[in-house]
Amino acid sequence: MASSFLEIISRLFGWVYTLCWSLSFYPQPIVNFRRKSTSGTTVDFPAINILGFAAYFISNVAFLYSPHIRKEYALRHHGLTPTVQPNDVAFAAHATVLSAITLSQYFPAIWGFDKTANRGSRISKGIVLIIIGSAIVVGGASFIVSLKHDDDPKSGWAWIDVIYTVSYIKLFVTLVKYFPQLVTNYRNRSTKGWSIAQILLDFAGGILSLGQLGIDSYLQHDWSGITGNPVKLALGNASIFFDILFMVQHYCLYTGKQGRALYEDEEDPLLGESGRPERTN
Template sequence: MASWNSVPLEITYETFGWIAFFSWSISFYPQVILNFRRKSVVGLNFDFMVLNLTKHSSYLIYNASLFFSSAIQKQYFEKYGHEQMIPVAANDVAFSIHAVLLTAIMLFQIAIYDRGNQKVSKIAIAIVCAVWLVAAVCFFIALPSHSWLWLISIFNSIQVFMTVIKYIPQAVMNFIRKSTDGFSIGSILLDFIGGVTNYAQMAVQSIDQNSWVNFYGNIGKTLISLVSIFFDLLFMCQHYILYPAKKAHIPPKPNKEGAEPLIKSSDDPLSENV
């Protein structure tokens, strides 16, 4: 496997990688804490969470397989060249494990907290079942020829597909409700930072190796960053611009004698005489 040509770029790569890991990992907690404090999951789209679990599970299978399996790494080098570097870092594997666990915790919160009239749609259930059925069929196709790199590329494609569609139910729900109440914007801000630094990490590796193979050699990682950034910007637009939280009306304070303020509002008929 190729080695780093520049120590500063290697350090930068690791720095970006772990910033992405901590940002993405911490991004789960604002929603978990919000659910716990409210004892309610109203406003959090259940389809989003169910699709998210399949997405992160697929991503974990891809990352762990390519990072730990020497057989799959050998197939990767045979396809892309032995001078290339494995496009999966330790922080990718760590994030995937953490993401699956935290998503499972939020699904547990959905099961025990107030849900209002929300429920998982039949469409989301059908998509998840279809995805895992396809994965099972691909496994048995790859088994005779040991085409493991092709198989994990299927899981990589699955996680990209799930990333593309998983945000849609939440975005639509916010649009219908004209509100982001119950959906943590803190999670979105951290997810945005993770997406940007993850993309920067890949760019640093490409600059050092003078090759852009790691972008299309791990097209899933490339697309997931771009898609996540797009939807994070959409959610930020919904939260801060389209559906900002209404500020509570604060009545004017009376003077010391308890009388009304001397200056009347412009819609008061007596204000013209003041």
């Protein structure tokens, strides 16, 4: 009886956190559209989000629907199945699409935004290098596994390691993607243009995601359900940590401030020599 109740709670947590995290992708493009501007935000955030969530989608689909990957997972985790749920796949797919839509807003001609208010939307070299490096890492892992396909999947190289590599890309992206926006808020002395609603929804989703992971592992009577899904564990913790930093910026440090004026002749190190940030309104 208790197990059935916990299974219901797990599913409820899963779909509610999926809803919270999914809804968190709407406030920023809506704010951009209403302002006809992306000023106050950085293009790096949606750009690297596409990479991260595409990787997350691929790894979730493999863990949930690939018989071969699930078999290799079971060999390494006492015959258990991955703790990935259908809501994880749905969330990753939705997040990838919404990130692409948000990225498109940094091209003023597409949305009819004022071009003079949306300069400096070039993706930074650091993000470009991360994207290229991710492709190289996954390609390298695939090459190694193809050479060692006769290894024992339980202890040697196997295709599940390629999937883990793809999932670690999402983990790495989550650890670095917030920094450009945090620095932008700090330099502007304001969170103007950056939607706090997305942060609150993201925070709630992170709490519920960790709750579902814990319940699922408890039901399996094996906490390797957590260690076997390190990306979901890290995503929840990382999201909560950075969300708290954004909330401190918005509600404590820069509350009521319109932001320090940024002049067209002042170079923004986040943008490099290719762009100049606009004066905040």
